[in-house]
Structure formats: structure tokens, C-alpha cells
Amino acid sequence: MASRTGTHSPAGICKSLPERGLLLLMVLVFLEGSVLPLGAASSPDVTHQANSDNHIVKEAGHNFTKKPFPVLSLDYHHIQAPFEISLWVLLASLMKLGFHLIPRLSGIVPESCLLIVVGLLVGGLIKLAGEQVPPVLDSRLFFLCLLPPIILDAGYFLPIRPFMENLGTILMFAVVGTLWNAFFVGGLLYAVCQIQPGNPSILHQLELLPCLLFGSIISAVDPVAVLAVFEEIHINELLHILVFGESLLNDAVTVVLYHLFEEYAGVGSVTVMDVFLGIISFLVVAVGGVLVGAIYGILAAFTSRFTSHTRVIEPLFVFVYSYMAYLSAEMFHLSGIMSLIACGAVMRPYVEANISHKSHTTIKYFLKMWSSVSETLIFIFLGVATVEGPHNWNWTFVTVTVILCLVARVIGVVGLTYVINKFRIVKLTTKDQFIVAYGGLRGAIAFSLGFLLNKDHFPLRDMFLTAIITVIFFTVFVQGMTIKPLVELLAVKKKQEAKRSINEEIHTQFLDHLLTGIEDICGHYGHHHWKDKLNRFNKKYVKKCLIAGERSKEPQLIAFYHKMEMKQAIELVESGGGVKLPSAMPSAVSMQNIQPKKLPPAKPAERALSNLPKGREEEIRKILRSNLQRTRQRLRSYNRHTLLADPYEDGLGDLLIKKQKMIELERKNESEPAALSTE
Amino acid sequence: MGSSNSSVNNIPNAQELMQETGFSAAHILRLHERFEFLDKHKCGQLRPQDFGAVQELALNPIGDSIISAFFSPGQETVDFASFVRILAHFRPTDRNQSRDGAQQEPANSSIRKLKFAFQMYDQDRDGKISRAELLQVLRAMLGIQVTEEQLQSIAERAIQEADLDRDDAISFDEFRKSLEKVDIDHKMSIRFLR
Numbered sequence: 001m002a003s004r005t006g007t008h009s010p011a012g013i014c015k016s017l018p019e020r021g022l023l024l025l026m027v028l029v030f031l032e033g034s035v036l037p038l039g040a041a042s043s044p045d046v047t048h049q050a051n052s053d054n055h056i057v058k059e060a061g062h063n064f065t066k067k068p069f070p071v072l073s074l075d076y077h078h079i080q081a082p083f084e085i086s087l088w089v090l091l092a093s094l095m096k097l098g099f100h101l102i103p104r105l106s107g108i109v110p111e112s113c114l115l116i117v118v119g120l121l122v123g124g125l126i127k128l129a130g131e132q133v134p135p136v137l138d139s140r141l142f143f144l145c146l147l148p149p150i151i152l153d154a155g156y157f158l159p160i161r162p163f164m165e166n167l168g169t170i171l172m173f174a175v176v177g178t179l180w181n182a183f184f185v186g187g188l189l190y191a192v193c194q195i196q197p198g199n200p201s202i203l204h205q206l207e208l209l210p211c212l213l214f215g216s217i218i219s220a221v222d223p224v225a226v227l228a229v230f231e232e233i234h235i236n237e238l239l240h241i242l243v244f245g246e247s248l249l250n251d252a253v254t255v256v257l258y259h260l261f262e263e264y265a266g267v268g269s270v271t272v273m274d275v276f277l278g279i280i281s282f283l284v285v286a287v288g289g290v291l292v293g294a295i296y297g298i299l300a301a302f303t304s305r306f307t308s309h310t311r312v313i314e315p316l317f318v319f320v321y322s323y324m325a326y327l328s329a330e331m332f333h334l335s336g337i338m339s340l341i342a343c344g345a346v347m348r349p350y351v352e353a354n355i356s357h358k359s360h361t362t363i364k365y366f367l368k369m370w371s372s373v374s375e376t377l378i379f380i381f382l383g384v385a386t387v388e389g390p391h392n393w394n395w396t397f398v399t400v401t402v403i404l405c406l407v408a409r410v411i412g413v414v415g416l417t418y419v420i421n422k423f424r425i426v427k428l429t430t431k432d433q434f435i436v437a438y439g440g441l442r443g444a445i446a447f448s449l450g451f452l453l454n455k456d457h458f459p460l461r462d463m464f465l466t467a468i469i470t471v472i473f474f475t476v477f478v479q480g481m482t483i484k485p486l487v488e489l490l491a492v493k494k495k496q497e498a499k500r501s502i503n504e505e506i507h508t509q510f511l512d513h514l515l516t517g518i519e520d521i522c523g524h525y526g527h528h529h530w531k532d533k534l535n536r537f538n539k540k541y542v543k544k545c546l547i548a549g550e551r552s553k554e555p556q557l558i559a560f561y562h563k564m565e566m567k568q569a570i571e572l573v574e575s576g577g578g579v580k581l582p583s584a585m586p587s588a589v590s591m592q593n594i595q596p597k598k599l600p601p602a603k604p605a606e607r608a609l610s611n612l613p614k615g616r617e618e619e620i621r622k623i624l625r626s627n628l629q630r631t632r633q634r635l636r637s638y639n640r641h642t643l644l645a646d647p648y649e650d651g652l653g654d655l656l657i658k659k660q661k662m663i664e665l666e667r668k669n670e671s672e673p674a675a676l677s678t679e
Numbered sequence: 680m681g682s683s684n685s686s687v688n689n690i691p692n693a694q695e696l697m698q699e700t701g702f703s704a705a706h707i708l709r710l711h712e713r714f715e716f717l718d719k720h721k722c723g724q725l726r727p728q729d730f731g732a733v734q735e736l737a738l739n740p741i742g743d744s745i746i747s748a749f750f751s752p753g754q755e756t757v758d759f760a761s762f763v764r765i766l767a768h769f770r771p772t773d774r775n776q777s778r779d780g781a782q783q784e785p786a787n788s789s790i791r792k793l794k795f796a797f798q799m800y801d802q803d804r805d806g807k808i809s810r811a812e813l814l815q816v817l818r819a820m821l822g823i824q825v826t827e828e829q830l831q832s833i834a835e836r837a838i839q840e841a842d843l844d845r846d847d848a849i850s851f852d853e854f855r856k857s858l859e860k861v862d863i864d865h866k867m868s869i870r871f872l873r
Contacts (some may be wrong), residue, residue: 017751165865177794307848358785392795423870425771425864425865425868425870426862426864496860501839501840501841501857502833502836502840503837503840503841503856503857503858504860504861506816506817506820506833506837507796507854507857507858507861509820509867510741510796510799510800510816510820511796511861511866511867513740513741513768513820513869514741514745514796514799514867515741515866515869516735516739517735517736517739517741517742517745518745518766518769518869519869519871520733520735520736520739521713521717521730521733521736521745521766522710522713522766522869522871522872523716523733524871526682526869526870526871527870528869536738553824555822556825557817557820557821557833558821558824558825558829558833561829561832561836562832564836606870649867675742
């Protein structure tokens with residue numbers, strides 16, 4: 001038996017064999033577990049019948065036979081639905097764990113591809129076991145349960161500044177680009193289907209409108225796939241926000257086109273009036289979605305103003321209001337995605353000013369957790385749904401679709417960039433255009449929309465589904481896998497990881513004011529002028545309404561400064577409190593001067609402070625003791641209903657006082673160097 | 680445009696200015712109109728009080744610094760040429776601009792833009808932003824909402840972060856380095872002046 005080395009050794013696969021074996025065993029057990037209940041599920045009528053028989057017997061006469069009391073009985077039916085759901089979620093999470101245990105694989109293949117493969121395997125296993133594959137990617141489940149967490153996560157943490165700065169470009173790509181794609185693909189597909197002379201095939205049945213409908217389904221860039229792939233390549237912020245923003249905002253276009261063509265595909269023709277109504281409908285869908293989201297966002301911000309006494313349920317308000325924004329928008333057939341993004345983006349600055357530090361962490365981790373699980377499940381289900389079908393493979397249709405999608409995307413991006421660059425200050429280069437075109441991935445939304453189609457109105461629905469799946473596989477596998485090496489090859493600018501410094505914050509605000517002033521001098525009401533007006537309106541009226549107490553008047557710079565100091569103070573305490581103070585400090589005001597040393601927690605104070613004068617040592621020991629005490633205090637509360645008031649929030653004032661004391665101490669030291677007694 | 684000066688040839692040194700700053704004739708014309716609007720006394724020069732006609736500047740926290748940036752040190756007035764030269768800093772950068780070695784660096788290059796911003800901090804023109812100068816800017820931007828202690832803390836932290844050669848002041852290079860993640864070409868450009 002090989003000696004047990006440490007837990008994770010990245011050297012080779014052979015060393016982690018016991019772990020892999022264990023994982024494989026667990027996976028097999030759970031797969032069997034999931035197959036058996038599905039098998040049992042497909043024969044519920046037997047038990048039902050037996051039950052009803054028993055019942056009838058009982059009622060018929062009072063002569064019932066006495067059975068021995070069942071000590072142990074299996075009632076799977078009782079818990080079937082939640083059990084299966086939990087099994088799927090568990091499978092998804094275990095897969096996620098598994099991929100990170102195999103380091104080499106996760107470097108080459110993006111997670112989304114691996115998950116689809118797992119889905120294929122699971123689907124295949126279920127089919128082999130002879131059971132019926134459950135319709136997992138049911139459209140209702142997808143749109144109401146799986147998609148919202150991902151979109152909320154994206155919307156809540158959307159970087160507003162780059163998004164707003166590039167809004168024009170993003171809208172152009174989202175609206176005009178998607179329209180171009182839809183009509184190009186749909187139109188040319190119809191033309192190709194008609195040209196086959198001589199031998200009549202089923203393609204000839206295809207009308208123009210179903211083709212256009214198919215084009216509109218397949219042309220939308222998918223936010224889930226884009227997020228999954230782009231997250232791993234760490235590309236620069238501009239490109240990321242362009243592709244991602246496009247994938248979010250094209251939802252409105254897709255919704256309108258889908259409903260328009262679906263309605264009229266039955267009738268067979270579209271008049272000019274319908275087109276006109278379609279355009280109006282687009283405006284209503286987009287603007288209405290944003291409005292609904294903004295209203296719910298303001299409600300959530302207003303509610304959070306009063307939660308200072310019930311900190312425990314603060315995160316709940318954020319989640320529930322956002323979900324209701326999504327559902328309300330979906331109710332009116334408005335764009336749910338845009339509503340969710342608007343809700344998250346609007347409520348965030350006000351909610352974050354109102355809620356406690358812990359709630360903030362909770363919201364962050366819950367959103368990340370849910371969106372992560374959702375994403376994993378979506379890809380697995382995509383694999384399972386592929387196995388299930390129903391499929392109708394048609395070589396011509398599928399290959400033409402794939403080629404047309406690629407061509408349309410490239411032409412669209414190049415053409416639009418040519419127009420957009422006339423209006424941009426910082427132009428998009430060829431490299432940028434390539435990445436934007438290459439990053440146009442399709443995903444599960446296209447599949448779900450195709451799944452929703454009515455078989456009676458669209459007899460070739462199965463062919464559509466097959467083509468959609470092929471395009472999804474192509475983009476996710478081929479484009480997803482090759483985008484990382486291409487980014488390296490083309491030396492595209494990567495994301496800069498460093499944190500925002502206070503200098504940047506100060507100077508950026510300064511430049512904002514400067515540019516606003518210059519615009520005013522030029523007499524031109526430009527970008528900066530309106531942004532300044534919005535900020536002033538926000539400060540004067542909105543913040544007073546939506547933010548509780550003193551925080552409503554806090555300038556942005558101060559809030560930022562406090563956040564940074566807090567972060568450093570927490571790092572200082574968490575590092576065990578080991579502090580190495582330089583003996584001649586120029587000035588001790590900022591936390592930055594106190595560099596935490598990574599010492600083991602055993603006696604850190606003693607070791608680091610041996611070369612300091614006695615008076616100061618005592619002072620610092622007092623600070624450390626009280627800081628560490630606070631940490632211990634935090635852990636003691638586990639009662640769900642009473643959380644101790646967050647010590648760090650009240651503690652910042654104390655920290656500032658202590659810093660002041662240290663400045664005084666040090667000033668005293670500097671003015672009386674002779675009085676220092678060194679040990 | 681119903682102004683009396685409808686031709687760019689009426690403006691003195693127009694061609695020279697266009698050459699130097701890269702503004703088109705239409706822009707020079709528009710800026711000249713604006714200059715005349717501000718120049719109430721029609722003397723061809725602007726004084727600091729004339730900038731008061733721009734009401735929004737009064738609300739701007741650094742309005743006074745901006746106005747004084749138009750005037751070279753020691754000068755009381757600014758003529759049209761200087762007005763245009765200052766505004767030329769805010770033209771969007773032409774990435775493809777090719778220039779021979781003899782030509783001076785264009786006014787709207789990243790370096791010149793940064794230099795302009797730096798000079799607004801560095802009022803005494805000694806090439807460094809001292810703590811007092813930084814405090815002055817912070818006080819202007821944050822106003823009466825914060826205490827003196829908070830201002831000192833922020834200024835202290837800012838200097839510590841940016842000051843690499845430990846001379847307790849921020850030189851131009853350190854200033855540039857602290858803004859390296861910001862896209863200056865985008866941030867300090869006004870689309871209208873293209």
C-alpha cells in the first residue's frame with residue numbers, strides 16, 4: 001500500500017488515486033441511487049392501485065385482516081420530488097469538487113464542457129438502465145428556478161462605471177447585432193432550404209416565418225455560457241463588459257422576436273403594421289423591464305433602511321425583492337433579465353450603506369453559491385437533455401446553421417464596430433473585435449426557448465432542437481476551449497487584479513470634477529455634465545430617503561476610506577495579531593504602517609514586541625488583547641434570533657481613537673529620546 | 680449660427696492655432712463664439728470674474744482651481760489663443776497620429792493631460808504635490824462634511840501609498856504611476872472637442 005502522502009499533491013494523477021477511486025465510488029453510488037428512484041417513479045400506479053384496493057376493502061366491510069405492525073417500511077413516494085432534486089444538486093456539487101482535484105484537466109478544458117460531458121454520461125447511464133430520462137431541462141424549471149440566481153449575481157455585482165461608459169456600444173451590439181444575426185441566419189437558411197432542386201426533402205416544408213423564428217432563437221448570445229467561459233480567461237474589463245453586457249441586454253430583443261414570430265408563424269404572414277407593433281413592443285419590453293426592476297430595487301433599498309433591529313433577515317429582503325422583480329416582469333412578458341439587472345444595480349449602493357457587514361458577506365456568499373450551483377446544474381441538464389432528444393438529424397440544416405451563425409457573428413461585429421468607432425473616444429481594435437466575435441457563445445436559453453415551441457405549429461421542432469444543440473455544443477466546446485490559448489496567442493490585455501488605491505479614488509473624483517468644469521466652460525452639456533447632475537440629485541434627495549441615519553450624508557471618499565481601513569484592520573487581527581512595529585515610525589496614522597507578520601498564533605505578542613520600549617509595549621498589548629477579545633466574542637453567538645451587534649462596526653471608532661493614542665505616544669517618544677529606556 | 684463672425688478668417692492666428700492644437704475650423708469657430716460670450720466687456724481678454732458667467736462652476740467644488748488653471752502664473756488675463764491651448768488638452772487622443780521628431784508633443788497626449796491635472800494640484804509649481812497642497816484639494820472636494828482629523832488621515836494614507844522615494848511629497852512620476860490603471864485617454868477627453 002503506498003504511503004499516505006498529504007491531501008493534495010499536484011504532482012501526478014497516480015498519487016491521488018485513492019481519492020479518485022473514492023470519488024468514483026461515490027459517484028456510482030449516487031448514480032445508482034438516482035436511477036433506482038427514477039425506476040420506481042415510472043411505476044407509481046401499482047402502489048396507487050394497491051392502496052386504493054386496500055381502502056376499498058377497508059370501507060366495504062369492517063372485517064380487515066390484522067397485519068403485523070410494520071417496524072420498517074419504505075415509502076419513497078412520500079419524499080420523491082425533494083429527494084431527486086437534492087440528488088441532482090449533490091451530484092452537481094460533487095462534480096465541481098471532483099474537477100478541482102484533477103488540476104491538469106481544469107486548466108485545459110473549461111468547466112462548462114466537463115459538466116456537459118458529465119450530463120451526457122448520466123443521461124446515457126439512465127438510458128442504459130432502461131428508464132425514461134426525466135425531462136430535466138423543463139422550460140419552467142429553467143426560467144423560474146435556474147436562471148434567476150445567475151442573473152441576480154451578475155446584476156448585483158455589475159461594475160456600473162464601465163457598463164455605463166460603454167452603454168452605447170453594448171446597446172448597439174445587443175439590439176442591432178442580434179437583429180442582424182436573426183434575420184441573416186433565418187433568411188439565408190430559408191433560401192438554402194428552398195434551393196434543393198429535384199429531390200424534395202422535408203426542408204421544403206419549412207416556411208419563412210419558422211426560419212426567422214429559429215434564427216431569432218439561435219442568434220442570442222447566452223449570459224450563462226459567456227460567464228462560465230469568460231470567468232476563466234480573466235480578460236480585460238472592457239471586453240468582458242462588452243460581451244457580457246451584450247448577452248444581458250439582448251434578452252429584450254429575443255423576447256420580442258420570439259413572441260412576434262411565434263404568434264404569426266401560425267398565420268403565415270407578417271404585415272407592416274405587425275412590424276411597427278413589434279418595434280413598439282420592443283421599447284415597452286425593454287424600458288418596462290428596467291422600470292419594474294428599478295421600482296423593486298428602490299423598494300428594497302427603502303426597506304433596508306429600517307432593518308437595523310432585525311439584522312438577521314436583511315439578506316432575505318434583497319433576494320425576495322429581486323426574485324419578485326423577475327417574476328413580475330415575466331408576468332407581463334417584459335424582459336425578466338433586464339428587470340433583474342436593473343433591480344440589483346439600483347438597490348446595491350443604498351442597501352450596502354444600510355446593512356451590516358455580516359449581511360453583506362451573507363448576500364455575497366449566498367449569491368455566489370446559488371449561481372454556481374445553478375450554472376453547474378444547467379450544464380449537466382444540457383448534457384442529459386441531449387441524450388434524451390427528441391432528435392431529428394438533418395445534415396444540411398445543421399451544418400448550414402453552424403456556418404451561418406459564425407459568419408453572421410463575424411460580419412455583424414466587424415460592421416457594427418466600424419460604425420461604433422466613429423463615436424467612441426477609445427476605439428476598438430481588431431484584436432478586440434476578434435474577441436467580441438469569438439466570445440459570442442450560445443447556451444441553455446436558446447435550448448429552452450426551442451423546447452417551448454409547440455409541436456403542432458412547428459412540425460420541424462425536433463430538427464430545430466437538434467440544430468440548436470449542435471450550435472451550443474460547437475460554441476461551448478470548440479470556442480470555449482480554444483479561447484484561452486487564443487487570448488494568450490494574441491496577447492490580449494488581461495484583467496488587472498490589484499485593488500483600487502485611495503489615490504486612484506481621489507484623483508478619479510478630482511478628474512470628474514475637472515472635466516465637468518471644462519464642459520461647463522465650453523458650454524457643452526456632455527457626458528460629465530449629466531453624470532454630475534445625477535450625482536447631485538442622488539446626494540440631495542435620494543440618499544436622504546433611502547439610507548438610514550448619518551450614513552446618508554457620508555461622502556463617497558470617506559466611505560471608501562473607511563472600507564479600506566476596516567479591511568486592513570480585520571486582516572491585522574486575523575493574522576494572529578503578530579505586529580512588527582518599526583522603531584522609528586514617521587507617522588502612525590494609517591493602518592498601512594502596521595504590517596501584520598505571518599507568525600504562528602502561539603505567543604505572537606511576546607516575540608514581536610521584544611525590541612520596543614516598555615510603555616509602548618503595554619499600550620500595544622492592551623490593543624491586541626481587546627481586538628482578540630472581540631473576535632472571540634463574535635464566535636459565541638449561535639442563537640438564530642439574537643446576533644450580537646457587529647463588533648467591527650462599532651469598533652472602527654475605537655480603532656481610530658487608538659491610532660490617535662499611538663500618534664500621541666509616538667510624538668511623546670520623539671520629543672524625549674533621552675527618556676527612552678531600551679531593554 | 681447667427682453670429683457676426685461667421686468666418687474663421689476673422690479670428691486672429693486661426694490657422695496657426697488649428698495647426699498647433701489640431702482643432703478643426705468649426706471647433707475654432709465654436710470656441711471663439713464661446714469666448715466672446717464670456718468676454719462681456721469685449722476687450723479680447725478674459726478675467727477671472729468673467730468665468731463667473733458660467734453658473735455651474737460655482738457649484739463645482741474645485742471651480743476656483745479650474746478657473747485659475749487657465750491663467751498662467753502672474754498673468755491677470757487670458758486671450759483667445761491661450762484659452763484654446765488649454766482646452767486643446769481635452770481633445771480625444773488620436774492613436775494613429777504620426778509625428779516627426781521635430782514636432783512638439785501634441786497637447787492632447789496622455790502625458791500632457793496628466794501634466795495639466797498635476798499642475799492643478801501643484802499650485803506652487805515646485806514639481807511636487809506636498810501634503811498641504813493635497814489637503815487643500817481634499818478640503819475643497821469633501822467640504823464641511825468631514826472633520827480635520829479624517830482629512831489628515833486620508834491625506835496621510837494617500838501620500839504613503841503613492842510616495843515611493845519617501846520624500847513626503849508626490850512627484851509627477853509617482854502621480855502618473857498611481858493612475859496607471861485609469862485610462863487617461865478616455866477619462867480626460869471631451870467628445871465634443873474631437
